[in-house]
Amino acid sequence: MMHLVIMAGGTGTRFWPLSRVKKPKQLLALASEKTMLRETVDRFASLVSPEQVQIVATETITQVIRDEFPELPENAIVAEPCGRNTAPCIALATLKILQDDPDATLIVVPADHYVRPVDVFCKQILDATKQLEKNPNAIVTLGIKPTSPSESFGYIPRKGVGVDGLASGLAFHEKPKKETAEKYVASGDYFWNSGVFVMRADQAAELFKAHTPELYSVLLEVVASSEYEAKLAEVYPTLESISFDYAIMEKVDEVLLLEAEFDWNDVGSWQALASVHPPDSDGNVLQGKTFSLESKNCIARSDDAHLTALFGVEDLIVVHTPDATLVASRKNEESMRQLVEALRDSGEKDYL
Numbered sequence: 435m436m437h438l439v440i441m442a443g444g445t446g447t448r449f450w451p452l453s454r455v456k457k458p459k460q461l462l463a464l465a466s467e468k469t470m471l472r473e474t475v476d477r478f479a480s481l482v483s484p485e486q487v488q489i490v491a492t493e494t495i496t497q498v499i500r501d502e503f504p505e506l507p508e509n510a511i512v513a514e515p516c517g518r519n520t521a522p523c524i525a526l527a528t529l530k531i532l533q534d535d536p537d538a539t540l541i542v543v544p545a546d547h548y549v550r551p552v553d554v555f556c557k558q559i560l561d562a563t564k565q566l567e568k569n570p571n572a573i574v575t576l577g578i579k580p581t582s583p584s585e586s587f588g589y590i591p592r593k594g595v596g597v598d599g600l601a602s603g604l605a606f607h608e609k610p611k612k613e614t615a616e617k618y619v620a621s622g623d624y625f626w627n628s629g630v631f632v633m634r635a636d637q638a639a640e641l642f643k644a645h646t647p648e649l650y651s652v653l654l655e656v657v658a659s660s661e662y663e664a665k666l667a668e669v670y671p672t673l674e675s676i677s678f679d680y681a682i683m684e685k686v687d688e689v690l691l692l693e694a695e696f697d698w699n700d701v702g703s704w705q706a707l708a709s710v711h712p713p714d715s716d717g718n719v720l721q722g723k724t725f726s727l728e729s730k731n732c733i734a735r736s737d738d739a740h741l742t743a744l745f746g747v748e749d750l751i752v753v754h755t756p757d758a759t760l761v762a763s764r765k766n767e768e769s770m771r772q773l774v775e776a777l778r779d780s781g782e783k784d785y786l
Contacts, residue, residue, distance in 0.1 A: 435486060435535055435537065435538055435539065436481060436482050436486060436538075436539050436540075436541055436563060437482065437486045437487075437488065437531050437535065437538045437539065437540055437541070437635070438478050438481070438482045438486060438487045438488065438541050438543070439488050439490065439524065439527040439528075439531075439540055439541065439542045439543070440471070440474055440475070440487070440488070440489045440490065440543055440544075440545050441490055441520055441523050441524070441542065441543070441544050441545060441629075442460050442471055442489050442490060442491040442495075442499065442545035442546075443490060443491050443492050443514055443517045443523055444458060444459060444460060444517075444544075444545070444546065445458050445459075445517070446458040446459025446460065446462070446546070447770065447771050447774045448702060448703040448704070448770040448771060449462065449464070449703070449704065450758075450760065450770065450773070450774050450786070451753055451755045451757075451758035451759070451760050451785065452735065452753055452755055454786060455494060455786055456494055456495065456498070457495070457498070458495065459546050459701075460474075460491075460545040460546040461495065461498060461499075461502075464701055464707065464710075465548045465699075465701060465710045465711075469502065470545060470546040470547075470701065471489070471499065471502070471545045471546070472502065472503075473548075474543060474544075474545050474546070474547070475487065475489075475503065475506075477549060477552050477555065477556070478541070478556070478559075480556055481541075481556055481559060481560070482541075484505050484506045484507060484510065485507060485510075487506055487510050488510055488511075488512050488527050488530070488531065489503075489506075489510060489511050489512065489545070490512040490514060490523045490524075490526065490527050491511065491512070491513065491514065491545075492513070492514050492515075492516060492517050493513045493514065493515060493516075496511050496513045499511055512526065512527060512530065514526070514670060515666060515667045515670045515671060516670060516671050517675075518670060518671075518673050518674070518675045518676075519675045519676050519677050519678075520677045520678040520679070521642075521646060521649065521674075521676045521677055521678045521680070521681035521682065522649060522653070522670070522673045522674075522675075522676075523678075524542055524631075524638070524678050525638075525642045525646070525649055525650065525653050526653050526656075526657070526666075527540075527542075528540060528635050528638045528639055528642070529639065529653050529654055529657045530657050531635050532635050532636065532639060533657060535635070536635075536636060537635075537636075538634070538635040538636075539563055539566060539632070539633070539634055539635065540631070540632070540633050540634070540635050540638060541559060541563075541630070541631075541632050542630070542631040542632075542633075542678075543629065543630050544629045544630075544700070546700075546701060547628070547629070547698065547699065547700050547701060548697070548698065548699040548700075548701050548706075548709075548710050549696055549697070549698055550696060550697045551696060551697075554695050554696045555696045558576060558692060558694065558695060558696070559630075559632065561692060562574040562576070562632040562690075562692055563632055565632075565690055565692075566632065566633070566634055569688060569690060570634055570637060571634075571637055571688050572633070572637075572688040572689065572690045573631055573632070573633045573637075573638075573641075573682075573683070573686060573688065573689050573690070574631070574632040574633065574690045574691075574692060575590065575627055575628065575630060575631055575632070575683075575689060575690070575691060575692070576628045576630045576691075576692050576693075576694045577590055577592065577625030577626065577627065577628065577691045577692065577693050577694060578625055578626040578627075578628050578694050578698050579625060579626075579693065579694070580618070580619050580624065580625065580626050582619070583612060583615035583616040583618070583619045584615060584626070585609055585610065585611065585612055585615055586609065586700075586702060587609065587626040587627060587700075588606055588607060588608040588609060588626070588627035588679050588683065589606075589607045589610060589615070589618050589624045589625065589626065589627070590606055590607070590624065590625050590626075590627055590689065590691050591607075591618075591623050591624050591625075592623055592624070592625060592691055592693070606627065606679065606683040606684050606686075606689055607624075607684075608677070608679045608680055608683070608684055609679075625691060625693065627679065627683070628694060628698060629700070631678070631683075641682050641686060642681075642682070645681060645682055645685050645686075646674075646676075646681050646682070648674075649673055649674065649681075652669050652672075652673065653673075656669060656670075703770065704733050704735075704751045704753070704764075704770075705733070705751075705764060707719045707721070707733055707735075708733065713731075714726075716729065716730045716731070717730050717731040717732075718730065718731065718732045718733070718734070718744070719732075719733045719734070720732075720734050720735075721734070721735040721736070722735050722736040722737055722738060722742070722754075723736050723737065723738050723739070723740060723741050723742065724736050724741070724742045724743070724744070725741060725742070725743040725744070726743070726744040726745075727743070727744070727745050727746075728745060728746045729744040729745060729746060729747045729748065729750075730748045730749075731748055731749050731764065732744055732747060732748065732749065732750045732751070732752065732764075733750075733751045733752070733764065734750075734751075734752045734753070735752075735753045735754070736753075736754040737754065737755065737756065740754055740756075742754045749763060749764045749765060750762065750763065750764065751763070751764055757785060758785050774786060
């Protein structure tokens with residue numbers, strides 16, 4: 435049976451001031467009128483039932499998620515005592531699912547990506563699950579043809595295409611330096627890792643056992659405990675914070691790549707809005723109560739109770755919220771995390 439695991443623990447700092455600790459990126463409506471998390475859950479409605487959904491998120495937002503998804507059973511929301519990156523997140527979900535379904539197939543996805551059209555995406559997910567029948571020890575990932583030498587994604591080389599458009603015998607390279615990324619993109623043989631993983635739950639558990647034995651043994655004891663919540667709260671903060679990409683994907687031998695046939699965007703920053711929403715004739719993306727005059731290539735967002743007007747400016751990001759306003763250059767947006775860290779260091783934690 436297919437089980438959906440949604441990783442919803444990110445903080446989305448690059449969407450400050452709209453994104454906050456108690457309402458991070460995945461709980462924002464950025465690509466449509468729905469929150470990113472709601473888009474992700476709805477995307478899989480034709481593939482899995484509510485009983486086969488697990489959303490893993492930090493405790494600070496689990497009640498908000500429960501309120502947004504009354505159709506999901508209570509145990510569909512897996513609360514992490516704190517964020518420890520994607521490897522512990524996936525390991526915890528895997529071991530919990532195996533308790534009830536030893537033959538489970540996992541579809542692991544981020545909570546905050548843009549995918550269109552949904553039907554093409556779902557067909558490729560089904561194609562990936564079928565590959566596991568022939569390759570039960572493999573991890574199947576969907577590869578995105580890169581549009582730039584981004585340092586934010588993992589890269590997978592495609593060494594020839596076999597049956598069903600699947601490439602095998604691949605090595606996973608996580609977040610290379612820019613010079614290396616430029617070589618990857620120029621070669622035409624590398625794909626971005628979409629963060630979507632399809633694998634058998636029992637094989638995933640074996641990979642955790644082999645490559646992260648301490649993580650595996652600790653969480654195995656937790657999920658088997660009669661005092662699960664107390665045990666998890668005790669040990670989870672002590673686990674190494676490490677991504678699934680570093681912990682597992684860089685070390686496995688059988689990674690299969692299926693080239694994505696759908697439009698994809700990780701919506702990683704305010705800049706991405708220009709990719710998922712058509713700019714106006716001046717290159718501006720305007721959301722909410724906004725107005726622009728003689729301004730070009732700006733991104734502006736405001737709430738309906740406050741008018742934000744742009745006049746005679748270019749290449750700006752302007753975001754108004756009731757208690758904080760951001761004005762930034764589009765050219766420096768990659769440094770947004772530095773701003774959030776500086777605010778935290780200065781004692782402005784109430785605005786984070």
